[in-house]
Amino acid sequence: MSHQIKFIMVGGFLGAGKTTTLGRLAKYYADQGLNVGVVTNDQAADLVDTNALRSQGLHVGEVAGACFCCHFNALMETIEELGSQQKPDVILAEPVGSCTDLVATVIQPIKRLFDADFSIHPYAVLMKPSHGLKILKNDKGSGFSPKAAYILKKQLEEADLILINRIDELSAEDVDEITSLVNEQFPGTPVLRTSALTGEGFDSLVEFLEQDGDFGSKILDIDYEIYAEGEAELGWLNSSVHISAENSFSLDQLLMDVISQLQASFKEQSVETAHLKTIGLWEGFFGVANLVSNDSEPRLSLSSDCTVTEADLIVNARVACDPEALTAQVMQVLQNCAQALNAKLEFRQTQSFRPGRPVPTHRYASPQ
Template identity: 60%
Template sequence: MANVRFVLLGGFLGAGKTTTLARLARHYTGLGHRVGIVTNDQAQDLVDTNNLRSQGFSVQEVPGACFCCKFDDLIGQIGQLQADQRPDIILAEPVGSCTDLVATVVQPMRDLYGSDFRVAPYAVLFKPSHGLKILRNEAKAGFSPKAAYIFRKQLEEADAIVMNRIDELSPADLDELTQLLTSEYPGVPLIPMSAKTGQGFEQLVALLDQEGAFGQRVLDIDYDVYAEGEAELGWLNLTASLSSEQAFDLDALLMKLIQPLAARLAAVEAEAAHLKLIGLDREGGFGVANLVSSQTGCELSLPSQKTVPHVDLVVNARVAIDPSILESAVREVLAEVSAGERLTLAIGNAQSLRPGRPVPTHRYSQAKA
């Protein structure tokens, strides 16, 4: 694996990491590079993995815990990509509720596998819908101070902060965001970008192509607060299939599912960190619907523009609510929409949980030279 470029891209749940990784993969592939991707989740059946594979990328997945706690699995999955595809570049997407990645992933990669990998600068995507409220210290920022602690720590260890989703911000909010980040994280480069439209993307590429003493910001972090903040989120990964004798509009179905679910969560004041649905038809088509906060609307982020008689559905929900209540709500909405649309519903796998305490495989107390 000598001289493989390793790009780790951080950011909170719903910050836009998967969209950014897909754009990066297309960019590097267009330059003639072979690209492999490793995704990461607390459970099996990740929407992001299905999404990226459906776009034609080579993807391996590390489930069950963050990269920091599954470091050896991360190396193993990179090895699998190497055996299958011999990539020049590895793109890695960690769990969105994870932090302390410089000490537990970047530094071990540099120290233990420095002869195999060239580690890129560590960029962290900023999520405006929750981030502006957290940086403003609003009383109702959507999450408790312990969950907000994780959000802030992610930014603190970044080599650069990527202000994503600028296409959704007003000029006034963008100016305020720039001032807040400059004040709280002085000296850290800021990159305004929209992964969706491509605006500012070339600045991110220029950063990731740099060589030098990056990945040096080892955190002073309270793992008790970190663990309690992660455990406030209910986690659900669920698969299902929906079918009918008559073909139906896949994109319309995804919106009919995600909108009432978002309404149910809002009714009980359960803040959504990220809610994602991907519908996969049996001819290779797919559509994706998203909700990135309780204050923003549901979005058909990747339309399929297909009419199909059958769809395989994957639901990922990360919400500040008891995971058993979350699972019940998803099952109820699936049943109600299926009945209303006269679809046959079959539930597959379902995993609902609260993330456990992070126990890193390696943790460097200070950066290696």
Template identity: 60%
Template sequence: MSATPPTIRFIMLGGFLGAGKTTAIGRLAWHYQSQGLKVGIVTNDQATDLVDTQSLRAQGFEVGEVPGACFCCNFNALTKTVADLSADERPDVILAEPVGSCTDLVATVIRPLQQLFAAHFDVAPYGVLLKPSHGGRILRNDARAGFSPQAAYIFRKQLEEADFIVINRVDQLPPAEVEELTRLLNSAYPGTPVLRTSAQSGEGFPALVELVDQKGRFGQRKMELDYDVYAAGEAELGWLNSSLKISSNELIDLDRLLMEIVTTLEASFRELNVETAHLKTIGLADGVYAVANLVSSFSAPELSLPSKAKVREAQVIVNARVATLPAVLTEQVAAALEKVFLQHRATLHVQQTQSFQPGRPVPTHRLEPSPQ
């Protein structure tokens, strides 16, 4: 009789759009690989052509993608994607990144894995990364948060269901702001551990690893959720994923190109007075890649992963989550791309553009905490 294979450690990190989940998951993946463990990553989006997937693959990780719906509404695709990653070489650890506008993930993903797939998965405590740029304003009930009460409702519910909360990007924040965010979180979610870290620099990262590696009964917090408000909050955002190829007879500075795309769109969204939840673009060429992003209308564009490369051809993907209609978003992105590439005298070939508003969430499973 063959021995039962060991369970796979399943680690999911949630958080709002632009919270830094991909960077944190990449750092965790490097950590576990350095311990000699095999790591698989599963990303998630409402559509295909996800910057996060390409970024993680460019770093050499095995990545499966669940497109077309969130993990909760496409649970069977999540388990199938994990199985596909296991087909060639069974991973010891799976790191999962859910859609940044989703909540209720404990009831619809964590508990189904715990209760229906206990023989296959050892589920880690569920952590949620706090996005300081929008988070501070929402926690203070600041009307300048940039989103409707329905979208802010999703943000708060993400934090409410967490086993622990991570204040991310602390290296970019004044100490007084970190202290204030900690106080606001402790007041709003008493009893939930709050960590401080920077997924980018690694500051505070050992504490995150220590918490994620804990064993025990997690996902036991019961949360009430109004799916009408949830659906309205998700529908506030227009989503766009666009994939294109560029070519030029002259060398193009890839980092500068991506930053110009982001800054041009930032100015366009500011003129329209619409809030950016997350804008991210990646350029890939000849074994090099770069990523630039914008996480809010009151944050500066950032070259989060520089390439320091000059290229004549590149694959470029743009992901935009903005509080406007999809048709408006499509028009603004197309105009920005045309303007930037014209300045670089580059030829642009759009391969695919998907633009839409997310539909109402309909989970595959929604389970209550298991009996003690």
């Protein structure tokens, strides 16, 4: 048999920890001597995840402008480009966090159209505790409407493996409660408890992903009207800026100030954060800060440990509010942070919108 590329897709709701998980998986496979390619995905350009993974020395391609399912041909072209110099042994794919129905629209098309080129490995979906626990308990205080909650539930329904992530942030009682709810609502689906940040449970994840079997076969019964309306409730913003000051400043502190002030602004406006990320880059240094819900603590997920006089910043915000209001809040906070440093701020590019209705390139209603 000719060389087949391992195709491993890791899904999950916005802020579930997909990027951290993929970064850890990429390092694991690279340490095994394998050639690894990573494909990120977003509804717009200037993705924090792409820049963060590239800054770790990984070979990363980006499919921007729509989800993998709606840009399937772009996904396959990006994989081909990643193999232009050396064919990958492993492709790690990170879909948009507001997308579902990926078995029918991504995995099944690869199986049917590119069967000789790829071996499909288990489709793992990360469970985001901060919103997921409330949604599985049907708590109306989750911050999202039932239509947005529908997406998270459908993501878990089509998984070959459910990963309860961020257990380092939870009490043992909370982890047990989430596990019980997942087992009750998605019976028969294997469940692992993990922390992408600390690596707890990672060996079990790798062991599961290396299994052979008929994976990627759970075709959803899904209402695309509810799905589309749930996605459209989120305001989506990607913004890139350059900041420069006469006096040096801590890049990490700036990132945390941006995240903390945005969290305060969103709480004041009573709009829920699905995910908020910012990366700061300068001359090979980079740091990343993020927030996964209004009730969570802002975190410096990757520290730059550097002092600079200028830097490039990228902000990605996925918030349950109007895109214009989201843009105004982000711009105001960036200006406030620059003013506090007596720094100049140059806006390079800002895109804000609501995601459009998903229109998959392919959709197979039955598994191969």
